[in-house]
Amino acid sequence: QKEVEQDPGPLSVPEGAIVSLNCTYSNSAFQYFMWYRQYSRKGPELLMYTYSSGNKEDGRFTAQVDKSSKYISLFIRDSQPSDSATYLCATISGGYNKLIFGAGTRLAVHP
Amino acid sequence: EAQVTQNPRYLITVTGKKLTVTCSQNMNHEYMSWYRQDPGLGLRQIYYSMNVEVTDKGDVPEGYKVSRKEKRNFPLILESPSPNQTSLYFCASSRQGGNTGELFFGEGSRLTVL
Numbered sequence: 001q002k003e004v005e006q007d008p009g010p011l012s013v014p015e016g017a018i019v020s021l022n023c024t025y026s027n028s029a030f031q032y033f034m035w036y037r038q039y040s041r042k043g044p045e046l047l048m049y050t051y052s053s054g055n056k057e058d059g060r061f062t063a064q065v066d067k068s069s070k071y072i073s074l075f076i077r078d079s080q081p082s083d084s085a086t087y088l089c090a091t092i093s094g095g096y097n098k099l100i101f102g103a104g105t106r107l108a109v110h111p
Numbered sequence: 112e113a114q115v116t117q118n119p120r121y122l123i124t125v126t127g128k129k130l131t132v133t134c135s136q137n138m139n140h141e142y143m144s145w146y147r148q149d150p151g152l153g154l155r156q157i158y159y160s161m162n163v164e165v166t167d168k169g170d171v172p173e174g175y176k177v178s179r180k181e182k183r184n185f186p187l188i189l190e191s192p193s194p195n196q197t198s199l200y201f202c203a204s205s206r207q208g209g210n211t212g213e214l215f216f217g218e219g220s221r222l223t224v225l
Contacts, residue, residue, distance in 0.1 A: 043217050043218050046213045099212055101155075103152060
């Protein structure tokens with residue numbers, strides 16, 4: 001079993017839709033969770049970071065962690081074509097900044 | 112501009128021909144790392160370096176070498192490339208002491224080994 005599982009999609013939604021992206025993880029000791037966004041032919045960039053359980057909001061983006069079910073989510077409200085990218089969930093395993101990534105979900109937002 | 116620069120961005124080579132992918136960062140970061148990205152597998156860590164002259168294996172180090180002689184540079188060396196090393200490679204860096212999982216990535220180097 002992979003330590004972080006993520007549905008690769010692709011996910012196609014109309015502009016303005018609410019998008020839900022999800023990952024599950026296997027190790028209950030994980031505490032730091034990140035969402036990276038990767039545009040085509042670019043490197044990933046950190047979008048949001050959360051610690052332990054709960055929600056974190058940044059503009060149209062909300063990251064949610066449910067430690068009881070080992071489930072992490074990213075919600076995008078009022079999605080825009082510029083949100084079209086691959087979204088990778090990640091967590092820190094053991095040592096400093098040793099990140100474990102999900103496979104990434106490709107999102108397309110069409111006008 | 113703060114950035115991580117990788118070269119070459121695209122490379123086609125043949126089995127067994129040694130190659131080096133360079134990585135340089137201008138943010139004075141202590142930590143640097145190499146990842147490979149493959150469809151369905153996501154990003155997997157190859158090697159990392161906590162500081163100059165300190166390197167360690169990641170999850171998929173076989174067939175790769177690295178060195179860290181200067182703080183800003185972290186080249187990835189494929190001594191004898193094989194087709195299973197065809198992949199998209201990313202170099203990343205971050206500052207020491209941070210624990211937010213924020214890595215700064217280069218734009219990637221797409222390598223094809225024939």
